[in-house]
Amino acid sequence: MSTSLDVIIKRMAMIFLVVGVLFGVILIFSYDIIKIDWPSFMEIQPSYKQMEDPLPPPERSIPIEGPISIPGMGAPENPTTADEASVTRGAELFAIHCQMCHGPTGEGNGPVAPFLVNFKPANLTSAVVQSKSDGSFFLTISNGVDGKMPALNENLTVPERWDVVNFLRTLKASE
Ligand code: HEC
Incomplete structure (x- = not known):
């Protein structure tokens, strides 16, 4: 035992x-x-940080949200008619996504502007900016301006971006 x-x-x-x-x-x-x-x-x-350039679309991919820029293909054509509905939507989206920098009248005097030390937001009513094409506006909204303005392609869908572009054109009057 x-x-x-x-x-x-x-x-x-x-x-x-x-x-x-x-x-x-x-x-x-x-x-x-x-x-x-x-x-x-x-x-x-393959993550990327805030304000970093967006990842390029995979090779041979085709945009499904309508005419969007394809790298190397230049500025796209504006497919959205600048009717009242589009401009109204654009104005609302501008107030949410752009106004804090570019100001309510687009003259570059938003509440955030004083804190941007190196680069002031562009005056969107100026002749220099208004002389650019709709497609150029679209690319600026989509990709931002390197180191100066954030890319807003994740905030605004493609049709929304064109509504904002149509609204930007109405800013010409306040010049
Ligand atoms: C964080 C602040 C900020 C926000 C938000 C912002 N922008 Fe800008 N934007 C700038 C600055 C700064 C510049 C000037 C860049 C330069 O000096 O070249 C600029 C430049 C521009 C230009 C002129 C580009 C050119 O080719 O000269 C356009 C058009 C523009 N912004 C449109 C918009 C629109 C539309 C929105 C909203 C969807 C927006 N921005 C949101 C800061 C901002």
Whole structure:
């Protein structure tokens, strides 16, 4: 009786030892004492930071939201008629996405403008800006101005951007 108890205790001790060592080895890896670069780590991914250029569309992809710029194909044509509905929508979107920098009248005097030290928001009523094409406005809204104005392609859908463009044209009058 006593001998078989001895054997059982020894076996149990052995099992605990083996399991304990295994557990210890696993902890070494899970606490990164020995670091293995598992490919599932969050930092290894094609993410990009705020205000960074948007990722280019995958090769051979076709836009499904209507005529949008295709890199290297120049400025797109405005497909949206500048009727009252479009301009009204554009005005609302301008108040949400642009006014803080460009100001309610588009003259570059929004509440954020004083804090932009290096580059003041463009005066959208000026002849210089108004002489640009609708497609150029569209690209500016979509891609921003490098280091000066953020790309707003994630804030505004393609049709919304054209509504804003149509609204920008009405700013000419206040010049
Ligand atoms: C964070 C502030 C900011 C916001 C928001 C912003 N802009 Fe701008 N925008 C600027 C600045 C700064 C410039 C001037 C860049 C320069 O000096 O070339 C500019 C320039 C422009 C220009 C002139 C580009 C050119 O080719 O000369 C247009 C058009 C324009 N913005 C339209 C818009 C519209 C439309 C929106 C909203 C959908 C918008 N911006 C939102 C800061 C802003």
